[in-house]
Amino acid sequence: MDLISEYGSAILTSFGLTLRLAVYSGIFALILGAVLAVFRVSPVPVLRFVGAAVVYTFRNTPLTLVMFFALFGLAYQLEFYPAPDDLYENNFRLAVLALGIYTSTFVCEVLRAGINTVPLGQAEAARAIGLTFTQNLSHVVLPQALRSVINPLASVLIAMTKNTTVAVTIGVVTATGVNEASGQMKTMMENEADQILLIFIIFAIGFMILTLPIGFVANWASKRFAVIR
C-alpha cells in the first residue's frame, strides 16, 4: 500500500491526462471521420478520391509512426507548433492530432459500413420525392446509419482509448512532470522493481474503468435507438 500513498495522486493525474487525450482525440476523430465518410460517398469523384487516399494511407501506417511523424516531422523538421509558447500543451495537441487523424479513418469506415446497412428502398424513396444528395444523407440515410453503427463506433472509441498509450512516443507530460498512463507506468516500474505486478494490475484496472463504461453505454444506446424494421 506504500505504492498508493507514494504514487496515488500521480496515478490519478496520469489517468486524467489519458482521459483528456481520449476525449479530445475522440471528438476530433468523430468530426473528421464523418467528413471523410461524406467525401467517400459523395457524387464528386475528386472528393471520393481524396477520402479514399487519406483513409488508405493512415489505416496502413502504424499509429506509432504517425505519432513519431507528428513530433519529429511536423514540429521539429517542418516547424509546425500548435502551441509554440507551451511545450506541454504543444506535445498534447500533437498527440491529439495524430491519434485523431489515425482514428478518424476507422470512424469513416464504420460510418460507410453503416450507410451500407440502410435498405436500398430508403434512399430510392428519398430520391423519388426529389431530395438532393445532402438532404438524402442528412434526413434519411445518416439518421438510420448512425443508429446501426453505435456498437462498432464504440469498439473504435475503446481501441482509441487504449491507443492513447502510444502518445508516450511523443512524451505527453503535465507541467508537474506526470506522464500519461503508459509513460507513468514505465517510470514506476523502473523505480519500484519489486512491485511490477502490482503496478501493472493498477494500470490495467485503470484502463478497464475507462473503457468498460463506453461498452455499456453503447450496448444500452444501440438497443434504445435500434431501427425497427
Next chain:
Amino acid sequence: MAASVLYDAPGPRAKALNRVYSGVTLVVLLAIAWFVWSKFDETGQWEAEKWTPFLESPAWENFLIPGIIGTLKAFAVGSVLALAFGFVFAVGRLSQSKLVSLPSAVVIEFFRSIPMLLLMMFIYFMQAPLGFDTDVFWAVVLGLMLYNGSVLAEIIRAGVGALPKGQTEAGVAVGLSDGQVMRAILLPQAVRSMLPAIIAQLVVLLKDTALGYILAYSELLNQIVKLDGNFDNLLPAAIVVAAIYITLNTILGLIANYAEVRTRRVGRTAAPVGHADAIDPVADEAALVQKSNAMGPGGPA
C-alpha cells in the same frame, strides 16, 4: 447499398455543379500541396543529399533491410504464436466444461481490454525478476501474441458459432466425440469462413510491431532515427519507412481479399464468409453469427 444510390445520374446542372466542387477541391488540394512544398523548401527538406541515400545500397544494406527483417521477424514469430494462442483459447472457451471455458473467457477478455503497449512493458520489466535475460524481442512478440491471440480466438469462436447446428449434430450422430467434432468438422470450416478476417487481424499485428520502437526494439521505425543520425534526413526516412509499411500491409490485404473471393467461390464451409476489410473483426464476425442464425438451421441456401 451502393454509394451511387444516394444521388441520381447527374443532369446538366448537377454536372456543372460537380465540376465546380471538383474545381474547388483541386484548388484546395493544390494550396495544401504548395504549403507543404514551401514548408519543405523553407526547412531544406528537398536537398538532394537527404534523398539520394535511398538510391544507394548502404542506406538499404545497413538500415532499411535490417529494419524490415526486425519487423518481419517479430511479425512472423508473433503471428505464429498468436494463431496458436487463438486456437487453444477459442477451443477452450467453446469447451463443454465450465472449468475450462470460464478461465479461457477470462483470459481472452482480460488481454483484449488492456492496451498492448502496457502488456509489452509489463513483460519487458517482468523478465528480470523471473530470472530471464531482459530481451526486448520477446517482450514485443509475447505482447503481440497475448493481444492478437485473444482477438483471433474471438474470431475463430465466431466462425464456429456461425456454423449451422446440424454440423455438430451430424458429427455427434455418427458417434464422434466432442473433441473429434471440433477438430474434424467445426474448426476446418470455421477457419475457412474466417480466413479473410484472420488475415486482416494479421495486418493489425504487423502494424503493432511498430510499438517495438517505444521499447527500443530494432525494427523498421527505429531505423528512421539511425538513418537521421547518418544522413540527417529524418523526414525523407520517415516517408520511405511509411511507404514500406503501406506496401507490406497492401500485400497482406491483397492476400486477404484473395482469400475472401476464393472462399466465396470454392465454399467448403457451411458458414457465411467473413470480410477481409472488417474494421473490428470481432464485432463484424459477431454480426455474421447473428445473420447466419437468422437464416435458420439450414444455413444459407
